[in-house]
Amino acid sequence: MSVAEQIRTIAAEARQASFAMAKLSSAVKNELLLDMAHGLVNNCEQIIAENKKDLEAGKERGLSTAMLDRLMLNEVRIKGMADAIREVAALPDPVGEVTGMWKRPNDLMVGKMRIPLGVIGIIYESRPNVTSDAAVLCLKSGNAVVLRGGSEAIHSNLAIAEILKAELAKRNIPAAALSLIPFTEREGVTEMLKQEEFIDVIIPRGGESLIRFVVENSKIPVIKHYKGVxxxxxxxxxxxxxxxxxxxxxxxxxxxxxxxxxxxxxxxxxxxxxxxxxxxxxxxxxxxxxxxxxxxxxxxxxxxxxxxxxxxxxxxxxxxxxxxxxxxxxxxxxxxxxxxxxxxxxxxxxxxxxxxxxxxxxxxxxxxxxxxxxxGNQLGLGAEIGISTTKLHSFGPMGLTDLTTTKFIVYGSGQVRS
Amino acid sequence: MSVAEQIRTIAAEARQASFAMAKLSSAVKNELLLDMAHGLVNNCEQIIAENKKDLEAGKERGLSTAMLDRLMLNEVRIKGMADAIREVAALPDPVGEVTGMWKRPNDLMVGKMRIPLGVIGIIYESRPNVTSDAAVLCLKSGNAVVLRGGSEAIHSNLAIAEILKAELAKRNIPAAALSLIPFTEREGVTEMLKQEEFIDVIIPRGGESLIRFVVENSKIPVIKHYKGVxxxxxxxxxxxxxxxxxxxxxxxxxxxxxxxxxxxxxxxxxxxxxxxxxxxxxxxxxxxxxxxxxxxxxxxxxxxxxxxxxxxxxxxxxxxxxxxxxxxxxxxxxxxxxxxxxxxxxxxxxxxxxxxxxxxxxxxxxxxxxxxxxxGNQLGLGAEIGISTTKLHSFGPMGLTDLTTTKFIVYGSGQVRS
Missing domain, CATH: 3.40.309.10 (Aldehyde Dehydrogenase; Chain A, domain 2)
Structure with a gap:
């Protein structure tokens, strides 16, 4: 299969997995996240070994000391990633919340209920901790997630994603609920941005040039923030x-x-x-x-x-x-x-x-x-998935509820329209 | 000026006018709408005269009887348009509503306040009543609006828009808060869809082919609904x-x-x-x-x-x-x-x-x-601006609040971050 075909398959399977994700109870999702935190700590050495490959490749490519430091994982940092997952597990689950309900003159009860968006695509750079941070926010809010990290962190990101996916398998949740695009070519991004049939929203996290590239090339809605003046x-x-x-x-x-x-x-x-x-x-x-x-x-x-x-x-x-x-x-x-x-x-x-x-x-x-x-954290949203400086869907720092939408729910007793 | 330049100017002026619109009080907006309703009824004959031009051109172009009926305006229908405006005037104003407020451990008070989206673009077909229906929903929610109706209704739409704009002028509100693209060529749509710097969202209302054309060609986010199975x-x-x-x-x-x-x-x-x-x-x-x-x-x-x-x-x-x-x-x-x-x-x-x-x-x-x-009406939202079958921003029938977003508001007493 070509890169394009493989990415289309990843996205299509993520869409299918999103139906299963949407149905998971809060209890199951929280247990899943806690096991994922545990999994990262337990497989610390494996992650560090894979991270070494990225660091060595980065040195060869002449990355700056600051860049290499952002890339580096050690036991303390991996414990920090696990703690961040546990914090997300402790947050209230937005899915299923009824944000309002009212009675119509014909006695129909009409309300709005929070549901997941479906499939979230995250495109990010350098820091490998984003792999677990972003993934668990998407999963906790009942979404499937397709991740595309920077090429400089590919070994670290793949190792982290595999460990997280192993926990999905243990609970019979479709593995496609969490995918990491395994290609480092730019084609990996451009093909992902064409999957509007399967991916509901793209959230880019990185510098202004990455975000502009994503906006220019995406057929999928992008929630973005260019800069902060x-x-x-x-x-x-x-x-x-x-x-x-x-x-x-x-x-x-x-x-x-x-x-x-x-x-x-x-x-x-x-x-x-x-x-x-x-x-x-x-x-x-x-x-x-x-x-x-x-x-x-x-x-x-x-x-x-x-x-x-x-x-x-x-x-x-x-x-x-x-x-x-x-x-x-x-x-x-x-x-x-x-x-x-x-x-x-x-x-x-x-x-x-x-x-x-x-x-x-x-x-x-x-x-x-x-x-x-x-x-997001300082304003009381819990962990932050990103920040939006455009007004559609979300505006300002975004937390778990920004990865959801609301559907109308209507309880009737046989009403017909006259 | 070329068509492209004129449309860019319309959009840029709409953006500027949106700042003034956002600051209007509910009372002023409601009075404005009631005067607009009055204006339509008072200028009934002028609208009918312009509508005749559309009907004659439509007959020459061989429009079906059903199409001509949808296009036709008479005194009763214009009164109906005025009544629809009065209904929007009677709806609660979403702007300024604080949808939640909470206290942080450092005593910061953090809340979310509804604000207008900014500039709304509406692209629609045939029925000229959409000109007033859509315009007043956008204005009531504190937005500026750029309208682009079907070529078959251009005279009717221009007449209606001019009457509504006259009421803006009487209250010293920038006339650019309500614009109708005066060009009937398709270029009028494609150029409008490039104004992502000035227009915040496009809402197309019409058949599936119109909506697909808008989605394919828009650099601006589109809230859409293709069909209802x-x-x-x-x-x-x-x-x-x-x-x-x-x-x-x-x-x-x-x-x-x-x-x-x-x-x-x-x-x-x-x-x-x-x-x-x-x-x-x-x-x-x-x-x-x-x-x-x-x-x-x-x-x-x-x-x-x-x-x-x-x-x-x-x-x-x-x-x-x-x-x-x-x-x-x-x-x-x-x-x-x-x-x-x-x-x-x-x-x-x-x-x-x-x-x-x-x-x-x-x-x-x-x-x-x-x-x-x-x-929207049946579910209790009041007048409906459209319906969304995609989950971002709005999902399902959309009313006034769907033309707004929320910003974070923070009341402090000297707090700094440690």
């Missing part, structure tokens, strides 16, 4: 110390992630006092600030921002900063430049807080909190 | 009279619509008595029945079903019928052949009713009720 707006009534603590946390605590702060907006009424204050605090943390003209009037040592800086996702210790006339100007700036990820206002004014919450339509909108909380 | 399963414990009334209603009351019955499944334990009983009732209603071998054993006058019949959406007085061994066989048949639209079980058995509700994963799953209730 997150804003904090310091209102005229902001508490300066609170603002500083939140800004430093949002920019400095982990600058390389999508919920880190990239652009700071400051109300002009407090610019004269706040700009020097925050510029000093940021400089102490080695943050390079690129300000507009008004910002630099009060912090002449700051660099000059250009139009490009308002669009930038730096992912490092650089911050764009701008003084704005008022709330309207702040919201206009955000509407124009944001990536619909996360924005926060620092304010003491009740009305402005409510207005910001209402009028800024990013996936996560905050008052007096660090953008770093924009994460 | 709806099933009724008569269980061994079904009340025969109830089963007959429901089957006749589902098949005969309006056979040309997507929620009409297309395939009947009968439990073998009652086949000997039920098959002749229902065959007679269907024959009296002039329904042609195409049965499998077992069905024809008890109703020899019935035609013979082939494999193709199980996939057929007849949309006329033809019914496929099959005797099945048990619930498992019925559910297997449905999983294999259904279009994920609507399925119903007729049963007196509690366990089988609950199992059918749980295990059949179509958009609408019913017990002891006619499939004809599978409609």
């Amino acid at each position: 997150c804003h904090i707006f310091v209102d005229a009534t902001a508490d300066f110390d609170m603002a500083r603590d939140i800004i430093i946390n949002a920019k400095v605590q982990r600058p390389g992630v999508c919920n880190a702060l990239e652009t700071l907006l400051i109300h002009k009424d407090v610019a004269e006092r706040f700009v020097p204050f925050i510029f000093q605090a940021l400089s102490e943390q080695k943050v390079e600030v690129r300000g507009d003209e008004e910002f630099r009037r009060f912090a002449p040592q700051a660099g000059a921002a250009t139009e490009e800086d308002w669009y930038a996702e730096y992912l490092e210790l650089i911050l764009a900063a701008r003084v704005v006339d008022d709330m309207d100007a702040a919201i206009d700036h955000i509407n124009r430049y944001c990536s619909l990820h996360t924005e926060s206002i620092i304010t003491g004014d009740y009305g402005n807080a409510q207005r910001f919450i209402r009028e800024v339509n990013s996936g996560v909108v905050m008052v007096n909190a660090s953008t770093r909380f924009s994460d | 709806c099933h009724i399963f008569v269980d061994a414990t079904a009340d025969f009279d109830m089963a007959r009334d429901i089957i006749i209603n589902a098949k005969v009351q309006r056979p040309g619509v997507c929620n009409a019955l297309e395939t009947l499944l009968i439990h073998k334990d009652v086949a000997e008595r039920f098959v002749p009983f229902i065959f007679q009732a269907l024959s009296e209603q002039k329904v042609e029945v195409r049965g499998d071998e077992e069905f024809r054993r008890f109703a020899p006058q019935a035609g013979a079903a082939t494999e193709e019949d199980w996939y057929a959406e007849y949309l006329e007085l033809i019914l496929a019928a099959r005797v099945v061994d048990d619930m498992d066989a019925a559910i297997d048949h449905i999983n294999r052949y259904c279009s994920l639209h609507t399925e119903s079980i007729i049963t007196g058995d509690y366990g089988n009713a609950q199992r059918f509700i749980r295990e059949v994963n179509s958009g609408v799953v019913m017990v002891n009720a006619s499939t004809r209730f599978s409609d």
Whole structure:
């Protein structure tokens, strides 16, 4: 069979397996996940041996030390993967939840019930822990899953997938409920993206170029997030110390992630006092600030921002900063430049807080909190399957329920339509 | 400007107008809609005059009498369109609804708030009432809307759109919140489908070929429904009279619509008595029945079903019928052949009713009720914008809330992430 045919077979079998997955009770799914966690720990040495092959190949290909570190698995990391599976097992099962029910004038009882989406395709890069993290979220929510990891982690990913699949077999669940595409060629991705008959949604996890490739080539709906250009707006009534603590946390605590702060907006009424204050605090943390003209009037040592800086996702210790006339100007700036990820206002004014919450339509909108909380776990969803910066189906961080949909259920007693 | 440039401009201006739409209060939106209803009635003669042009062109092009009737507008029908707008005005506004809120261990208050999707594209055929029906659903849910109706109704659609837009202008709402593509060439559709930067979702309303064309050519997510191959399963414990009334209603009351019955499944334990009983009732209603071998054993006058019949959406007085061994066989048949639209079980058995509700994963799953209730209005959603037989974003009949998404809202008091 050609690669294309094999991938079509994998997808078709996943569709078939999804019917069995949808019927599993929460108890069976939880036991399955706990056994999978156990399986990973028990087969630690096998995983590490396969991971060594990837590491050696990676060294030959000249991967950076950082890349090799992301690829590396050891006993501690495998235990961490098992713990992550146990956390998913402990989450409430969304499937079967009735999210509402009402009675019609003709006594029909109409409700909505959560059901799995069907078959989820996950396309990801480098870190092999995504293999188990993503797989168990899909399985717990009653879906079948088709995984396609990066070529640099192929041996590790195959070893992990085999161990997880062994637990399916023990419970007579079709093995096709969890598949890993065994091909490292790009064709493996492009063929997978053509299986719209069998795969319901694709969730890519990785850098912007991977995501753009997936979106360009997919016939299947893609839930995606390109980047996070997150804003904090310091209102005229902001508490300066609170603002500083939140800004430093949002920019400095982990600058390389999508919920880190990239652009700071400051109300002009407090610019004269706040700009020097925050510029000093940021400089102490080695943050390079690129300000507009008004910002630099009060912090002449700051660099000059250009139009490009308002669009930038730096992912490092650089911050764009701008003084704005008022709330309207702040919201206009955000509407124009944001990536619909996360924005926060620092304010003491009740009305402005409510207005910001209402009028800024990013996936996560905050008052007096660090953008770093924009994460499924931190917001209380449990483990995160990804984040969406497009509004269809899911918007913002996604947890288990985002891997489900609702069907209408109707209890009648012989009603016919007149 | 070329057609392509003009359509891009329409879409870009719709995006800009969507920010203003998202901020409108429910009161303003409701007043706007009521004035739009008034505007249609007041300008009845103008609409009828433009409609005449479409009717004359249609006659010249040789449209069928049925097509011309669907196209025709008169005073009564325009009043009906105005009434439909008033019904939408009376529906609760989904925007701003907080669908849940919870407290995190660090005292962050996290919730989800409904917001508009942004810009909705509607592509539809023939009936000009869709112009106002679809437009007001999009506007009421705080979206901007770009409409593209059929070429055969272009004069009527333009007239209706202009009257509705005049009401936007009176309230200083950007006119681009409601646009109708003024080009009748197919290029008008294909260019619209490329505006993924400005249009958030496309909802096509029309025949299967229109919908397939839209799906094939769209870079924008499409919420769609190809067809409705709806099933009724008569269980061994079904009340025969109830089963007959429901089957006749589902098949005969309006056979040309997507929620009409297309395939009947009968439990073998009652086949000997039920098959002749229902065959007679269907024959009296002039329904042609195409049965499998077992069905024809008890109703020899019935035609013979082939494999193709199980996939057929007849949309006329033809019914496929099959005797099945048990619930498992019925559910297997449905999983294999259904279009994920609507399925119903007729049963007196509690366990089988609950199992059918749980295990059949179509958009609408019913017990002891006619499939004809599978409609937004009948299920209590108010006016229907369409129906989805794919699971992403919406599944089943769609109302106002399906034109919204939710963002996370976070109320903090200075929290930073550790």
